Amino acid sequence: MAKAAPEGLITALDIGSSKVSAMIAEPGDGGELRVLGTGQRESRGVKRGYIADMAATEAAVREAVEQAERIAGINIENVWVGFSAGGLVSDVASIEFELGGHRIEQADIDALLQAGRESIDPQGRMVLHAQPALYMLDGLTGVKKPLGLHADRLGVHIHVVAADGSPVRNLDLCVRSAHLEVKSIIASPVATGLSCLSDEERELGVALVEVGAGVTNVSLFAGGMLVGLTSIPYGASDITDDIASAFGTRRAQAERMKCFHGSANTSPRDNHEMIPVTMVGEEDEKHDAQQITRAALNGVIRQRLQHMMGEVGRALKELKFEGPVGRQVVLTGGGAELKGIADYAQAALGRSVRIGRPRGLTGLPEAHSGPAFATLAGLAFYAAADPVDLRSLSGTPQLVHRPRGLGAFRKLIQAARANY
Structure with a gap:
């Protein structure tokens, strides 16, 4: 008989156009993740990443989760869900405070983040992520922990990922109809980057191309964060x-x-x-x-690959992924399992291309260790890290210092150019 889920257990759910997959994982003492059970079912109600048949998708979700529960011997109640449909946009907002050279305290950081939260303008979309990425001290970008340092100006880059509201609500409703609580809905490129990109790659600059069944997401990482994103309505x-x-x-x-x-x-x-x-x-x-x-x-x-890689190449050009930094491309998703696709993409794009597979998980079945399951693994990593999200901030801290640039909302291309 299955037992109740212990505290800290993580269940990831990836609802794609070809398959619905689930993973139950448990954080270890050293911070590693140990896979307890996995499940997979054919996806019949999803088209191009969008839910087109609620009943069919709900049934696939139930079956995939139940299979993972049987293997793990645990009943779960909540899940972290991936969203991979087109319409995702990524922006970088920036905000600065005048500090007058004094030592940075936690109250200063809290006030900065609260003001950043209020400055976000999703322009009619639903915000999936609003996370402080890197701090700025007197114009120096790349500071991860400003607490205790002295500065005349303190700023922060806020990574914002938004999507059209209706597809996200449909996804949420579908999962809840399967009697599962939705802990959070995660943009697929954010999760996938955690599972198959190294910290150094995200810092130096890398393009992640997820070839799904119905959608190909092209995302650009630089300075340790996702700075550009576009979707192509073609896939495997x-x-x-x-x-x-x-x-x-x-x-x-x-x-x-x-x-x-x-x-x-x-x-x-x-x-x-x-x-x-x-x-x-x-x-x-x-x-x-x-x-x-x-x-x-x-x-x-x-x-077909010629057409798809042409679209990927145009997307990379629009994201300003060029020059000496724009050389590394990581190919993942179910479409990346096609024989020889890395060599073909390398010749077509004129860049170094490797296949991205999930790594860093203990007990992951061999059948789920390919690029098709990179997003599923990334959802588990995201849940384990549980990063700070400005949407969860409550209250209105008193602003001790005069803010500068409250209305500033930098477009992702400007942020990318700054890195290149």
């Missing part, structure tokens, strides 16, 4: 659809062909290797199956 399921359409087969078989025979690279042998294809309407897959060359299959895959 579009490759599957192209294969199904080109060869007149069902999506299920097209997916198998992509996973077992498909590749982003080509070789002379592809022209001689034959792959059986069952056409739509053919009931018996063992008889009268037509055959195609592997070269034909890879040609369809590469045509």
Whole structure:
């Protein structure tokens, strides 16, 4: 019989366009996370990251969580949920106080953060994150702990991630309908960056490309925080659809062909290797199956990849990811499991590309250790860190010093330029 969840237990829930996955983890004495149970179900009610069928998605959530509960032998009540739909925006707001050279006290930091909270203008969107990223002392950026230091001016960069309100509310309603409490809804790029990027990569500058089933999120990290984000309404399921359409087969078989025979690279042998294809309407897959060359299959895959990588390249250019710093790209998500995609992306983007996989988890099943589960692992890391969020601040601390730039709301491109 399952027992009640102990204090401090973490349950992550990733609701994607192709799968719904859940993970129950427990923080260890040394701060590491130990996986107790995982669950996965096919996602039937999500399109391009948006919930299109509430009942179908709710059923998948229930089944994925119940599977994780059975493996862990624990009943859970609340979850940390990932949000990966398009419409996410990332901005960096800045605010400064005059201190007059005295020593920084906690009251000064509290007043600064409260004023920063009041200065945020989501412009009609729902704020998912409003976190103090780095502090500034007399114009010097990159201070993580200003308490106890002397300064004439104290400032802070506030990382704000917002999204369209309705999709977020639908996600929240779906999870609560499955009788689960939503601890927080986390933007997918924020979580994924924690699981497959090192602290040094986030500091020096790196682009994270999450190739999901229906959406590809391109995010830019610099100075230790996410400074740019854009979404592309294409993903790995579009490759599957192209294969199904080109060869007149069902999506299920097209997916198998992509996973077992498909590749982003080509070789002379592809022209001689034959792959059986069952056409739509053919009931018996063992008889009268037509055959195609592997070269034909890879040609369809590469045509779609060419279009997708072109969109990724344009997104990186718009985010000002260029110059000597803009060289490292980390590819993750379910689409990153396609054979040869890292080599293809490296040639197409002209940058160093590696595959990002979840790391730092003890007891993670091998089946859930690939790039498709990077967001799920990142949600657990985010929950364990439980970073400060300005939305949770209460009260109105008295401002001891005169604030400067209360209305300043810097766009992400300006912040990125400052880092490059």
